[in-house]
Amino acid sequence: MRHVGLKARMAVVGSILFGFYAVAAVVVMGMFGTGVFPLVIVGSVVFVGVQYKLGKWMALRSVGADDLPEDRYPEIHRRVESLSKDMGIDKPRLMIARMGVPNAFAVGRKGAGTVVVSQELLRQLDPDEVEGVLAHELAHIRNRDVVMMVLGQGVASIVAIVAQWAVLLTGDNDIADFFLAIVVGQITQMLVMLFVFAISRYREYVADADAAEEIGSGEPLASALEKISNTARHRDDSVDEQVNALCIFGDGDGFASLLSTHPPVEKRIERLRG
Template sequence: MRHLGLKARMAIVGSILFAFYAVAAVVVMGVFGWPLPLVLVGSVAFVGVQYKVGKWMALRSVGAEDIPKDRYAEIHRRVESLSESMGIDKPRLMIARMGVPNAFAVGRKGAGTVVVSEELISRLDADEVEGVLAHELAHIRNRDVVMMVLGQGVASIVAIVAQWVVLLTGDNDIADFFLAIVVGQITQMLVMLFVFAISRYR
């Protein structure tokens, strides 16, 4: 069953993020003189690259490797069963040594990846591991992982635009440079507050 509360919150946050993006786009067109098609193509490319690189870095940062089917046949079987019951494709399964029991999901529906730590598998029984896996699969099914990535992309775009506005409208000295950094950080955190609201709820 779809979680209507999560869907409603994602729709609201998505609308707010679009509003932030629209303001940033108008500023770029007004201050920098970029045409709308260039703004759209540039921002889509930026978020796309961030999505790909972010996924790659998340997996690389923990040293994730594919879970061998011969050694963890039960985990593969349970994920196949869960995926079928949720109506999604079976995601790529990976394992990593993280030092603590942990699991996370990256990617989107149809191209997702679930990473579990060796510590989690060793400390939990089979049913508990299945519960964790179901939780991560739900993130992929509800597309809230993608929402998080898009939110981070929009936050980065808005922050970059804010920094350049400060630099171009100031005296272009060292004080403006540091002010731009501060403004960019504050702007990014402001946008990310809405993304964190989804993160905490999910």
């Protein structure tokens, strides 16, 4: 079985997320009665499904992604097609965007994936480094961890909404309760997302290892991460929050690492070269 560690972690986090969802469902039934249970189930499924579709669309829209023209970038299309075949997935849709910094991200699932690369990344990286980044993003699609991220965000949103309504319906409906509901919702959502963040950091290591295996060496991706990191630290531009968790690069040191979607880039580079 491939990536037992990742699958086990996804199963554990999935169970924890289901536990949060179950508590939220009980709270809703406590407020409105058990008769709303079917509506809770159907509404939640629809909510998460819509969020999955909308989240993908918003991620692409937030960076202004356009299709990567094959006549201008035939080598990239050829490499992605070859890598996809070797990795046992359908060739994803390739798009390009101006992100202000060199970066890339993937959305979707194995049969309907999309990989977005920034114009800055294609300008600054060598062809073998670009291939390392592309292999990393294809690994995310193959491992289905992108879907897990979106589902986790959906459950976190549902639980946060329920927490907010619980505060409003049990309070005095004054301005203090309104602000308290916002604070409780934010804290609740962050608590749920801590478990998703833990999976996100681990999945980056797995995708790095997969990319190194597919292209035969970890050096191209390590070199790419160095260039991306050095450029990002000298620029004020940042990727929209909508796609930050999905990108190949993100910061996370010290206490902030608990809330980071990425492990420290230095550790990733060390592993790739180790």
